[in-house]
Amino acid sequence: MGSALIVVVGVVLAIAGAILYVQSGRQIQQDARTEYDLGERSRMPPELATATLIVSERNLGATVAGSRIAVRPDQVYRTREGRVVTVETKTRTRVSTYQSDVIEMSLQALAMEDLYPGQVAPYGYVRVIIRRQGGGTAPPKYVRVNLMSRDKIEALYWRYQGIVDGSIQPTCNPSRAACARCSHRAVCPAAFL
Numbered sequence: 208m209g210s211a212l213i214v215v216v217g218v219v220l221a222i223a224g225a226i227l228y229v230q231s232g233r234q235i236q237q238d239a240r241t242e243y244d245l246g247e248r249s250r251m252p253p254e255l256a257t258a259t260l261i262v263s264e265r266n267l268g269a270t271v272a273g274s275r276i277a278v279r280p281d282q283v284y285r286t287r288e289g290r291v292v293t294v295e296t297k298t299r300t301r302v303s304t305y306q307s308d309v310i311e312m313s314l315q316a317l318a319m320e321d322l323y324p325g326q327v328a329p330y331g332y333v334r335v336i337i338r339r340q341g342g343g344t345a346p347p348k349y350v351r352v353n354l355m356s357r358d359k360i361e362a363l364y365w366r367y368q369g370i371v372d373g374s375i376q377p378t379c380n381p382s383r384a385a386c387a388r389c390s391h392r393a394v395c396p397a398a399f400l
């Protein structure tokens with residue numbers, strides 16, 4: 208009887224220890240998240256600093272000219288005023304944004320429009336993380352960019368389809384910065400080298 212009681216007490220203590228271990232792990236995770244969130248919020252534009260995170264790295268789809276295009280916003284916030292604002296993180300060597308950011312975020316905004324009709328902001332923020340030369344990164348900077356309208360995105364889509372099927376001739380309007388990041392650079396006769 209006595210040994211049975213010892214076994215029962217041992218099992219109860221083991222379970223209690225496991226529960227405490229899991230709870231303390233969760234608390235540490237929660238503290239880390241809170242610390243991160245407080246630090247991050249202090250660097251955000253005012254409207255984001257007080258906003259609520261509503262989407263984080265979620266696979267969504269934007270409908271463009273009847274086709275479904277997969278998007279995955281890094282973060283989307285709802286501001287106190289009720290605007291739905293997209294945020295996309297990029298790691299770069301300087302604080303800069305590109306047309307490709309705008310196109311990517313415009314597609315994300317179209318996907319959010321399906322979920323929050325009439326509430327999506329016509330702008331978003333590129334959260335630029337600067338890679339330091341000696342290693343590591345600097346705190347992020349939020350750069351506001353104006354997004355493209357649905358009409359402009361659809362025009363871009365049809366142009367792309369036309370170039371792919373040969374009905375539209377591509378034109379060249381290169382920039383040194385665009386060429387430097389372009390995957391066609393090695394074979395493109397118009398590339399800035």
Ligand code: SF4
Pocket residue numbers: 379380381382385386387389390391392395396397398399
């Ligand atoms: S390398 Fe060619 S395709 Fe790429 S951005 Fe430059 S001009 Fe355009």
